[in-house]
Amino acid sequence: MTGEPMTQGPVSQRNIDRWLRLRESSKPDIYRQVAATARIDDVPYWLQILFSSVIATLGLVLNSPAVIIGAMLISPLMGPIMATGLAMALGDMRLALRAIATLIASIIAAVAFSATLVWLLPFHSSTPEILARTNPTLLDLAIAIASGLAGSVATVRIGSSEGGETALPGVAIAVALMPPLCTVGFGVGNEWNMPTMIGAGLLFLTNLVAIIASAFLVFLLSGMKTTQVAAAMEEAQTQRRESSASPIDHLLQHRIFAAGGVASKLHWRVVILLALLGLIAVPLRRSLTQVVTETRDRAAIQDGLKQLATPQDLVSQKVELGTHQISVELITTKQVTQEAVHAASEWIKARTGKDVQLHVTEVASRSEVNDLMRKIANAPVLETPAAQQPKLSALAEQTRAIVQQKLAETWPLQTVPLEGFALALEGDAPVLTVRYVSVRTLPAETMAVLQETMRKALESPALRLEGKRIPPPRKR
Known part of the structure; x- marks a missing residue:
């Protein structure tokens, strides 16, 4: 079926099974439970997609973290994602294609639901919760990998009746699949806002690939490729041939999907996952570098402004960071000389390596304004002579x-x-x-x-x- 023998290292595998409290007899049940989540004709699954997308979209536009967490807890996408990871670990291309088809349909449905809801809303302003999901970095990839590992381990332990249910809510919150997907829908419904769509789409793709790779690793190390699991795979294939539940099942009965091509080889599946992770890591690394640079520049700016005025003397400040130039507009109640402004600009330039435009506006403090008002109130009233009437x-x-x-x-x-x-x-x-x-x-x-x-x-x-x-x- 897969072109690989059903063998495993006895000593190392027994150690892993003991650490995970995984019994050999429970592995077929794990396969059946995970594979069942990849059914595209499951009506309750699509209802969960609808409800979670609506909840996540409303939470994003209302800037409500509590509502967004509620959408995370539903987490319907975790099922087909775990099924994809399991299929790649076993070399079960039929299960992989069925899970991927379910994922693609789910993504389209969630984005469509979210975009329609946003289009119906009378306001389309980007809230902080939306903006927070438009600039992913390598840190988000690390979080997704760790969450995927935790979710995969919990799935294995649940399938073996050894617990793990308590970890799933935390994993669902940490992974956060639906909020970035609904942020893409927000961009679509908000007149095709490309920066929002691209940023949130990259975050969702990061979570998706990282969880699949993590699930692949956990299921591979769990030794799921046993003769009992192979029998469960054959049984599932037979049931699908007899039932022909969906057009996708009809298509997957073709022998080309049984062979799997290069994907039937374990090393090629590893290469595919590593290549996907590498491609995603390139823009994520660029974003992380940008965040680090902005953080460094803002720290240098704050240190430079302390040379001009104390925080108590600052009324407001506006900082615009460019690739090669920094613009700072400062309003202070302290008198600042041009020499001090020039010195602060040169100091910031030396720290950041960018040209600096520093504009300082001096205003009266509250005490000065109060003193002036008292002087005006106590000033004697001067009687002006009446205008001379013409003769x-x-x-x-x-x-x-x-x-x-x-x-x-x-x-x-x-x-x-x-x-x-x-x-x-x-x-x-x-x-x-x-x-x-x-x-x-x-x-x-x-x-x-x-x-x-x-x-x-x-x-x-x-x-x-x-x-x-x-x-x-x-x-x-």
Whole structure:
């Protein structure tokens, strides 16, 4: 079936079985229990995927660690992941492909559920719980490996009826498979936010590969490849052929999957897992290096700012870290000289190796503001002299000059000399009386046109124009 003999080192294997309290007769039961979790037609499993994705998504958007932990405890993905690790340890390619198919379908379903829920929500702000899952490092890989080892050991002990149930909740919380997967869904539902999707996707992939590798190692060292387990594998294959429970089972009956190709060889399976871990470790190492660099730079900045002001004198500070440049905006209540600012900038540059732009803004402290307010409150009130009112004669002279200028510009009758004018105030309407020399009184239409023209010229809509004719002198 697998191309490998069912042999094991008796002494070393007995020692491992004794340490794990693992009985030889319980190994087929372990295989059956783990393999049963890779069924893609298991309705309760898909309900757990739905519920855990909804709980995890709501916990992320609400920034609630307690709700997120609740989603971790459901942990439906651990079943097919453990089945994948067991299949790789045994060389059971049919079980491996069935478990991988279940995993792929589960990932798509969880992301789809989460993205749909996020799309329906009225707010899409990235909370700290979301941001915390977008920048994985090598430390996350180490946590995933340790958690996978613990979960695999607990699975083996549960299958052998030697306990281990108490470890599973802690393992589920430490592994945290569903929250990063739902963070990917948040990025999809939030207008395809690529940085969020890539960062959270890398974290989920890290956990996934690390747990599979850990399960592979534990099941391999547990000596699961026995004649009894082989019989259980044959029995499971026979039952699937007879039941044909799903289209995937029909496909897996093909003999190509029984042979397994290069994957049937143990050393090739080890190479595949190591290659996957190596590929994941490259971006994780880069992220860890970035975190270490940022931590070092921020520590150097804080030490440099202490040369300018004490923490009690600091109002606020804003630090922006770039690849080759650091920008710091500092607001302090202490007076800082330009020489001190330059010295602090050079000190930070020497520690970080980056160009530094340090801007310091000085503001008054609370005590200084209170002193100023007391001085203002106790200051004597200075009486300002009343504004000098213009004299009536001056106003009359200014008004007469304006009216005379506008009247000279407006009076159109060259044959009717303008003798003079008088301006009077009657209620709210000024009355302008013009005296002109003419044999006949000017028509009312002419006076109406002149009145409208003077209203616009003097910007006085209520102005009333009256004419007073003066007969010309008689010739002798």
